[in-house]
Amino acid sequence: MTNIAVFASGTGSNAVNLVKAFNSGNRIHVAICLTDREDIPVIEKMRELGVETIYFPRSVWKENPQTILDVLKSHDIKIIALAGFLSFIKEEIINEYEGRILNIHPSLLPAYGGKGMHGGNVHKAVIEAGETKSGATVHLVTNDLDAGPIVVQREVAVLPDDTPESLEAKVHEVEYLIFPEAVMKTVAAFNNQTPSESNSATPPEIPKSVDDAWAETLGIPNNVPPIPNATQTQFSSQTPPNVNPTGTASHTTPNGPAYHTAPNAPMGQKSLTLQSEQMPPTYLVWSIIMTILCCTIPGIVAIIFSAKVSSKYYEGDFDGARRASHNAEIWIIISFVLGVLSNTLYLPLALAGLFG
Numbered sequence: 001m002t003n004i005a006v007f008a009s010g011t012g013s014n015a016v017n018l019v020k021a022f023n024s025g026n027r028i029h030v031a032i033c034l035t036d037r038e039d040i041p042v043i044e045k046m047r048e049l050g051v052e053t054i055y056f057p058r059s060v061w062k063e064n065p066q067t068i069l070d071v072l073k074s075h076d077i078k079i080i081a082l083a084g085f086l087s088f089i090k091e092e093i094i095n096e097y098e099g100r101i102l103n104i105h106p107s108l109l110p111a112y113g114g115k116g117m118h119g120g121n122v123h124k125a126v127i128e129a130g131e132t133k134s135g136a137t138v139h140l141v142t143n144d145l146d147a148g149p150i151v152v153q154r155e156v157a158v159l160p161d162d163t164p165e166s167l168e169a170k171v172h173e174v175e176y177l178i179f180p181e182a183v184m185k186t187v188a189a190f191n192n193q194t195p196s197e198s199n200s201a202t203p204p205e206i207p208k209s210v211d212d213a214w215a216e217t218l219g220i221p222n223n224v225p226p227i228p229n230a231t232q233t234q235f236s237s238q239t240p241p242n243v244n245p246t247g248t249a250s251h252t253t254p255n256g257p258a259y260h261t262a263p264n265a266p267m268g269q270k271s272l273t274l275q276s277e278q279m280p281p282t283y284l285v286w287s288i289i290m291t292i293l294c295c296t297i298p299g300i301v302a303i304i305f306s307a308k309v310s311s312k313y314y315e316g317d318f319d320g321a322r323r324a325s326h327n328a329e330i331w332i333i334i335s336f337v338l339g340v341l342s343n344t345l346y347l348p349l350a351l352a353g354l355f356g
């Protein structure tokens, strides 16, 4: 519900029209009517319609705009509609409600606007000028009199036998149409600028999944369709997956359940196998054999040469001891290198095969 205030100084037919247009609904509500005169018909009309009316003397309007602003704020007023209001609106109020104060004027502005152009004066001037058309304008209030941006405007024909009174009656009829229209436009614009108070049906933004955020960051499409009955759990190299502890990859669509992608799904994209396929038994046997051979056989040869060193030394064959020592060193190095290689290449595969 958006609260609006009506300011009026006279008969109040436009004020009544706004109350009747909005207060039986639940989107816009004329919450208060402010006046600058004490004995005017609009006060009684608002009372009958159940709309709170507050009178402030012209001195308050002129010298104490903060009092007006306090009342507007206490009633949570978002939009102000000037419906035949004859006091000047102070700059402080215009600034506070910039773009949210509407005035209705009985001519096709910018024609017949400005100082002295109000009520019957306007219609008299139009007829005296021999105009063939006049109308009504709802515009935003700025610090320049009758010169703010036009929100809605509508024409009426001025006939040769029209009098200021008959023209006023015709203009009033179109005012009753365009003023509610302009209020609705302004409320809609205001609510679109403040989404938290919006009445619109704009759906809330759906939080992005990790995948979507990734895709957006990398500038890649993330709209790969699900593949029914996909048997292998693989994912496109172009779409980072969520990986769960079992090693399967899944994508979450913004509107639907998680799905798995298959290698042949995305158009020719390179695919990576995420989960290892079943290891062939022969490969497992060979990895164990190679681990044993690499680690143990060169080690045994090195031990043999080491033993030879001491036996040659006690035999007094010092050259033989030196050669055995040299060979032992070579086989220790071979053992070390093959041990490292086997540990890095074969042992993980063997362990994966045994425990994976």
Ligand code: GRF
Pocket: 010, 011, 012, 013, 014, 015, 083, 084, 085, 104, 105, 106, 119, 136, 172, 175
């Ligand atoms: C309207 O004609 C409006 O255009 C002008 O003042 C007149 C007010 O009429 N600003 P009402 O008091 O609403 O009948």
